[in-house]
Amino acid sequence: MVGHNLTILLVLVHAVFGSAYRWFNWQYEVTCESDAYIAPVDEDDAAKFLQEQFAVGSHIKVVGNGHGFGNLTQCVDQTLTNKPTYIVSLTNLKDLNIHKDNMTVTFGAGWDVDDLAQELKANNLSFNNLGVERVQNFIGAASTGTHGSGSNIGNIASQIIGLRVLDSQGNLRVISEETNAEEMKAFRISLGALGLITEITIKVQPTYRLKKTTKVLNATSDYSQMYTQIAELYKEHDRMTVWGPHFDWNDETQDWDLEATYFYSYWEPTDYMGASNCTLNYCANGCGDCVCSRQFYAEIEHFIPIEYYAEAATNYTLFQQSQTPRMKAPYNQQMVIQHRTLKGDDTYMSPVNTYNLKPELSGIFAIIEIDWLQEYDNFATLWQNQELAFEFLPRFGEIYNARPHWNKMNAPNATYIQKIFPKLPEFLAIQQRQDPKCQFVNDFLVSQLGITHCAHYLS
Incomplete structure (x- = not known):
């Protein structure tokens, strides 16, 4: 009961004094203002809070640490609704x-x-x-x-x-x-x-321990040749990441200069028992105690059946280069393309679901990531590059059965989402049961998933 009283007290304090809680994602370009920040002390406390808020249909958005590039976790801003709107954190649930x-x-x-x-x-x-x-x-x-x-x-x-x-x-x-x-x-x-x-x-x-091997590759403007070579490497190595090619922004020419080399890393089981280490700024595959670098940047990440990889990566790179004349905001620094793979699965809303794959496809997905890095944390450059990032899915989605990583520059098109997530109707049936008053949704979820029964959730 103590936790429940604390929660109610927090809500009342915000209501009486007219204050609010402003939430930001990790790079501060997505934000919203709620009536209060709620942190239940345990599961029972959270359940009581929900029971109370159901009667008035309050807007509720659960957030973690805000590491997202889009507005998937954005709360319903208090300026948009007459109902209470809350940010809920489950940080106290540490069993x-x-x-x-x-x-x-x-x-x-x-x-x-x-x-x-x-x-x-x-x-x-x-x-x-x-x-x-x-x-x-x-x-x-x-x-x-x-x-x-x-x-x-x-x-x-x-x-x-x-x-x-x-x-x-x-x-x-x-x-x-x-x-x-x-x-x-x-x-x-x-x-x-x-x-x-x-x-x-x-x-x-x-x-268990993994041995990481990193090798250097020569870059070429013949992108088809370069990505065909990478496709062959993925046949040799299971856990592999390709970091590159890299393009550096040239202020004088207002264009991208292709770096001469880039590198790839792969991981293999090892019986080595000596001191371990890892690349300082890359923490995937459980490589050890790493410190990851942080700066503002725009990013897309698309999952594509691996059989389409070489052609898709070539066309993604050419398309990115064609956007260059529009990159007029200050402080562009580097554009990096990264490549990985992932096994497909049987999860309704997984970007690597295998439900609509042609029978001749393996069920393995290539991941194409493009990062637009900035010299400084400048919002004008960030927003410019995010607008460029939004253009990739409409351009390549239908061609390569591309699926975006959730919360990374998704194009708000529920018709396309239905195609790449064939189990969406089953998901929405559960959503309606779990949330009949549409209290957990926001604009992103309604528009992305086409939740028709939540079309008037703000009223």
């Missing part, structure tokens, strides 16, 4: 239970990836796959399909085998592979649309 007998770990929604990784490491356990960033909240990262690189491993959500979730009325549902396997396919990547996930259980594995 942790390690089960070495069946190699699973059950933990609360408050755990961030880095903190959880350290706990697992202390118990000689590890994840099967990690994303690049460790600053993310684990459930937040899983709920958007975050991943590393590996043709035979899935994204981090594929490790989830059970969870506890509260619907908008505060009712608890326990979902697992054993009791309701089909619904688990919806909840693994829920986009925050299906309720407050308070706890999850994931598969883990014994910690």
Whole structure:
């Protein structure tokens, strides 16, 4: 009851004094203002809060650490509605239970990836796959399909085998592979649309060492030749990331200069037991205790059946170069293209779902990422490059069955989303059950997913 009273007190303080809570994503270009920031002390406290807010239909947005490039986690701004609107953080839910007998770990929604990784490491356990960033909240990262690189491993959500979730009325549902396997396919990547996930259980594995090898490649403006070479390398190595080619901004010519070389890294199991290390600014594939660099940048990340990779990467690069004459904002610095792979899966809203693949395709996806890096954290340049990033999916989506990483410059087109996510109707049926008053949605979810029964959620 103490936690419940604290929550109510926080809400009342904001209501009485007319204050508000402003939320930002990690690079401050996405923001919203809510009536209050709510941090329940436990699952019961969260359920009571939801029960109270259901009566008035309050807008509720659960946030992690704000590491996103789009407005998926943006709350409904208080200037847009007459209903209460809240930011909810589950940071206090920090229970942790390690089960070495069946190699699973059950933990609360408050755990961030880095903190959880350290706990697992202390118990000689590890994840099967990690994303690049460790600053993310684990459930937040899983709920958007975050991943590393590996043709035979899935994204981090594929490790989830059970969870506890509260619907908008505060009712608890326990979902697992054993009791309701089909619904688990919806909840693994829920986009925050299906309720407050308070706890999850994931598969883990014994910690083992990987040897990282990095090699240099020569770049060429014959992009088809360059990407055909990379495609062959992916046949040789399972866990591999290609960092490049790199283009440097030339202020005098107002054009991109192609760097002469770029590099790729691959990881292999090893029995080496000496000192370990890793690349300083790259944390994927569980490479160790890394410190990742931070700066403003725009980014797209598209998942494409690997059989289309060489042609798609060539055309993506040519298209990016064709945008150059419009890059007039100051402080462009570098444009980097990165390439990875990922195993397809059977999860409703996963960017690597295999539901609509042609039978001759392998079910492995290539990942093409383009990063527009800036010399300074300048909003004019950031917004210019984000506008350029939005153009790729309309240009290449239909051609290559491209799927965007959630919250990374998605084009708001529900018709296309239905095509690349054939299980969307099943997902929306669960969404309507979990959130009948559309309290968990925002403009991104309504427009992206085409949630017709939420069309008037602001009224």
